[in-house]
Amino acid sequence: MTVYLAWTAAEPDDLDGPWQEARPIAPGLLLIESAETLSVVYHALKWSLPGDEALIVTPVDRTPKSRGMAPGTTTWLRERTSPAGSD
Numbered sequence: 001m002t003v004y005l006a007w008t009a010a011e012p013d014d015l016d017g018p019w020q021e022a023r024p025i026a027p028g029l030l031l032i033e034s035a036e037t038l039s040v041v042y043h044a045l046k047w048s049l050p051g052d053e054a055l056i057v058t059p060v061d062r063t064p065k066s067r068g069m070a071p072g073t074t075t076w077l078r079e080r081t082s083p084a085g086s087d
Helices: 038-048 073-080
Strands: 002-008 021-026 029-034 055-060
Touching: 002 038, 021 073, 029 038, 029 073, 038 055
Parallel strands: none
Antiparallel strands: 002 029, 002 055, 021 029
16 A cells, blocks of 8 residues: 655545545645556546646655645554655
8 A cells, every 4th residue: 555645736636546545734735645656646636626627646655754644644654654764
């Protein structure tokens, strides 16, 4: 299972997709847990956006530092990623 971080310029019309969970964590930011490839996740999100809205998707393998995200975000990430700075 891979965790992806996605930023969109607009809210997706639908968060149903090829993933186990899509978790909004701040305006325009989503965490996605999926067994699919980056390309599959990217295209599913792209097709759920209205028009040609901006989108970026990247895998997250380390627990990032963050603040001000939705409650439970850090715990959710720690359960699915490696600690920051570990090899």
